[in-house]
Amino acid sequence: MGDPMKDRAGQQVLRVGLVGAGQISGAYLKTLPQLGNLQVTAIADLDAERAAATADAVPGARATTPERLYSAEDVDLVLNLTIPAAHAEVAHAAIAAGKHVYGEKPLAATTAEAREVLAAADRAGVRLGCAPDTVLGTGVQTARASLDAGDIGAPIAATAFMVTPGHERWHPAPEFYYRPGGGPLLDMGPYYLTALVTLLGPVRRVVGMSSASRPTRTIGSGPRAGTEFPVEVATHVTGVLEHSGGALSTLVMSFDIWAGELPRIEVYGTAGSLSVPDPNGFDGAVRLFTGAAENWTPVPVRGGYPDAARGYGVSDLARALTTGGAHRASGELAYHVLDVMESLLAAAESGSSVAVTSSCERPAAVPAGARPEEH
Structure with a gap:
């Protein structure tokens, strides 16, 4: 170079x-x-x-x-x-x-x-x-700061849900979503799993089940609307992830559900609960429930790159090259997330728990108001 x-x-x-x-x-x-x-x-x-x-x-x-x-x-x-x-x-x-x-x-x-x-x-x-670098924004990072401050006590469990009736309704060429390497878990799972690892640390064991509701799908838009194509992967995957710290996350990724009012991500602790915004975005409202308040209250921004968008992970890597520290959206983190997804599909296939052989460091928190070129 x-x-x-x-x-x-x-x-x-x-x-x-x-x-x-x-x-x-x-x-x-x-x-x-x-x-x-x-x-x-x-x-x-x-x-x-x-x-x-x-x-x-x-x-x-x-x-x-x-x-x-x-x-x-x-x-x-x-x-x-x-x-x-x-x-x-x-x-x-x-x-x-x-x-x-x-x-x-x-x-x-x-x-x-x-x-x-x-x-x-x-x-x-x-x-x-x-990618994803969405976890570097104010949404997940504010939730991370709240967790690290002990606002909900010790984390016990989490839930993560992504439900949709399928991308074929809007995508003009959706076949790849339903072939090996696709499906709801591999398509959207990286956003949710990267957020869960950022919040709760790496995963050491998984159990899971999966299904495919129908053998074919039909393209709903574009010049090929009405074309039927085969489904070759699971279109509904659910599992439980055991994090290294002991917390248990329940994950649902589905192309089979028309609508749901399930939270994107919630984290539950010994002293309260935390609502985390959609990890496919960079910001969003974080809400906190504790026994003392007994209602959901908004959490002010306490971490994350403000106004972040796709590409902030590249800038964070450049920052790390300058300072000599670690970059947050790392290859090791992405590998661990991929390993968790493969292990979950293997667990669903075998009907038994599967140990996740890889691990990674929990990425460092992003301070509130930080800019990647300034810290």
Whole structure:
């Protein structure tokens, strides 16, 4: 890698090359230029025209091919926004070129592939980060601060629910959600499990059950509306997670439920309960119930990056490179979450509990009002 760029104040700036200019890239490219420790310098896609059109909208960025981006002197980190099946391949190519890597979830299609990516990054001495970074916002971080302050006493249990009748109702090409590697757990589970690990620590054992309510689904919108396709994965997964500290989390991930008024996440302790907002977002209201108050009361913002959006995990990684500390949306955390999901599906298949062989550090809390380029 070449020497990192400097801004006018002499601050180190991490130069980012983006691979995969699909739909999610727009969310990142809306955020990254606003973060003072990042600069997007290159954009690559298998579709050269799409890469060029995307780069034209980003000041200072140029369009290139993935191969040239990996070897570019003005790229310090590769932002991997390709499809999940390509996550490991792109990460290996970037690591081999000596680049840091931050990718969309999942870290890889399987834990076996993810272990190889982790090992390659470790050998190369580069940083590996992975979405979701929604847990760095004020929603989950305020709940984390409340837990750490002992507001509900010692955590005993938690619940996490994500229910929908299925993405085929709105997505014009939803088949991949119902093929191996898809399903409600692998699609949405990373948001909920990353939040649970951030709040309660890593998971050491799981039990679970799963089902598929019907063998086919029908596309409900777009030019292929009315097309029927097969379901190849479980569409309803429920399980219990035993955290390293002893708390038990009940998880429900479903593409089979029309509607529900279940809370997104709640945490229950010896002295009260905590309502946590949707972990698919960065903010939201946190509410507290204790025996002393005997009603739900709002918790003021007590932690998290304010106004965070997709890409703050990249900026947090850049901060860690400057300070020498750990970055929060780490490859190790993403690997553990993937391992928990695979273990839960294995438990549902076998009908017995499954030990989660991996672990990770509970990420450090984000102080209230912090900016990733300032701490």
